[in-house]
Amino acid sequence: MNSSKYRDEEYTRRPIRDLKDMINSSAELFADKNAFLVKNAPGGSYVPIKFSKFKTDIDEFGTALLDLGLGGKNIAVIGENRYEWVVSYLAVVNGVGVVVPLDRELPAQEVHNLLERSGTSAIIYSSKVGAVVEEAIQGIESIEYSISMDATDHIDHKLSMKKLQRAGRRLLMEEQRNFIDAEIDREAMCSLLFTSGTTGMAKGVMLSHKNITANVFNMSKFVDVSQNFTGLSVLPMHHTYELTCHVFTSMYQGCCVAICEGLKYIVKNMAESQANIMLGVPLIFESMHKKVWKKAEDSGKAKKMRAAVQLSKQLGKLNIKSTKKLFKAVHQAMGGHMQVFISGAAAIDPAVVEDFNAMGITMFQGYGMTENSPIIAVNKDRYYKPASVGLPMPGTEIRIIEEDENGVGEIICRGDSVMLGYYDNPEETAKVLVNGWLHTGDYGYFDKDGFLYISGRKKNVIVTKNGKNIFPEEVEFYLNKSDFISEVVVWGLDEEKSGDTIVCAEIFPDFTAVEAKFGKISEAELKRLLKKEIDEINEHMPLYKRVKRFDIREEEFEKTTTKKIKRYTANRV
Structure with a gap:
């Protein structure tokens, strides 16, 4: 349903103080619900992990990290999307220190540079990037431990995450509650994220618990995934778009996250996990859109489908959603259960959004940047415009400055999700944070209904x-x-x-x-x-x-x- 009657309506959400509060309350509210669907072997079946188990794993690992003496220190996490990655991130921020998520596709020298710049004391990694990590940590005196997500035993300072969790379990049984009872400073940096800048050195964005949870809480007023949804996680978790908007928002609302095996397995994993929702980037959705139409062309059904799409669009103007039966083949190609696509990170062709909506899959865009944790604006799932990136997120004020004759100018915003600043870089921080306003470097404009449109990057x-x-x-x-x-x-x-x-x-x-x-x-x-x-x-x-x-x-x-x-x-x- 896409109707302007929902313009002023928001979903009611429980307040959350920090990420620890979010996990603790979700584990209580959704204890027996599936938090994750994971594969223990490539090509195997999905195995569920309950919310109660998820919280226990975080508590055990966090307790073990504190026992190693890593309290108050910076700890890097690097690897492919997997359950252990999320456990590691939350174990660090919910009572140990500051997490430094790294891009697993970076070469060893880049990883080395970022580890040095961030003063990292430990690195948690998957075996798939083991060789890169081994090379990257050479000569970095600050690193005390490297912790493997896959190793079964400790070897000197190369530790096993599995063994540490067992140690944490024993410590908890002995009533060691320093992690569980740790007080969270919601205003302090908890996450240090390095942007994938195309020129110069990557900037380190400093985010707090308040920044991230404000984003999750406010975005959830526009988008609902609480109705026993399962989301397919396809984008890299070190990126705020996937981590905040999908993983953390799912944790908060009680939605299950199915870990995708890789981009070439999206359609297969959609069906296996019975996923209802997926966040992606334009390249993924535009590729899927092309394949849908090519299949229709090859089967000789394109003319019939175009007519059905046009009919559905006309019905949509009357707020009548087309039936899935009309586009049964499309829904089967998307796993048979898909209900919502959300696109972000770059501009998407509005025709793609319009077509998927006409075919019975609700699709809309959002807009943000790492410096705002990341969402700045997003369409409501019940009121959206295909070409727009949406309405200002609740709790976020947006202005357009230095407008031209068409109302196009630089987008600036302020609110609780705006970063603390750039790590060890006051000059760059001063350029983008002016009197509390984040200058995005993007040009855009509002329409008469208050929807935001992006024109392009200021520097381009x-x-x-x-x-x-x-x-x-x-x-x-x-x-x-x-x-x-x-x-x-x-x-x-x-x-x-x-x-x-x-x-x-x-x-x-x-x-x-x-x-x-x-x-x-x-x-x-x-x-x-x-x-x-x-x-x-x-x-x-x-x-x-x-x-x-x-x-x-x-x-x-x-x-x-x-x-x-x-x-x-x-x-x-």
Whole structure:
């Protein structure tokens, strides 16, 4: 249901003081409900873990970490999405010290640098990154222990998480309650997250219990996952979008989290876990959308499905949701139980959102950044607009400053979720935190109903010689609509000959689509094909936004772990 009658309505939620309070109260409220679905072996069956067991595991491990003398220290966690990762994170923040979540895809030297910068005293890791960790910790004097999530026994200072948990269990039986009774300072840093910046050194974002729980509490007023939902966790947990919006929000509302085995297993795991909800990035949802339509084309049912989608959209205007029977094949392809898709981390084609909603899967967007723990704005699950990133989250005030004639300006926000600052970097902190307002570096605008729209990144804006602003993201959006363009990065170039700024593009073609339509073609023919596509797209844009030059690349662009293109690693024509 998508209706403006819900504009001023919010779900009622219990207050939470900190992450420890959240886990303790959830373990009491949902003791016998499944908190996680995990696989003990690749390709095996999902095994449930109850909320009561989850809390016990956190208490045991936290007690053992304190017994090692790690109280008040920084402890890194690195590895793939798994149950032990979440237990480790919460064991650290709920009574031990400060957690430093690290990206498991970073090379050893980067991990080494971040461990040194953060003054880490211990690192908890999975065997999949064991070799990287072994190399990364060399020469770091502050590290006292490395703790393996998979090892069965201790070897010198390389400890076993499983064995530590057993030790913690014994200590708890002996009434050692220093972890359980630990007081939480909700205003102090509990998590140090390094941003995946594309230029310069990654900044360390300092978040407190108050920052994170305010985000969980307030976001939950807009989105409900408490009705025996199961969410499929596909994005990396070291990223705040997945951790706060999915994992912690699920913990808070009593939703079960099924750990996905990897991006290529999404559809399989959807069916196995009977997942009802999934958070993802545009690349994942747009890929799924393409596959749905390709399957319809291949089976000769595309015309019939397009008619059904149009009918459903018309019914939607009357607040009548289409039946799943009409799109049975689509729902079966999504595991048979999917009800909600939430997209974030980058802009998504509104047509994808509209189509999935028409097919009976509620889909909407949100917007945020690590510096705000992360959500700033999000659509309500009962009142949303496909092209918008939503309404300001409760408890978050948003302003648009330095607006142009179209009302577009920089987005700034303030509220309890705004970070404490950048770690050991007062100069950068002062640039983005001004009188309590977080300057996001994003441009956007509000519509008449108060919905927020993102235009692009401030640092990416192309300013022409006559003062026109061009958002590369907007031009890229139109170029990406071509069947023959897989990825594209747009930027401005000051041309000496004309004395003006021209729009350039670097394109990674969809070679599979090109070959399927035209067979093997030469480089010159590919260039002509793409020029024809660009010329057609240019016709729909003002003269100053039109792409004047482009280059072709043979490989995909380098991306962050949330599948954002690292813009500044692109070549320049």
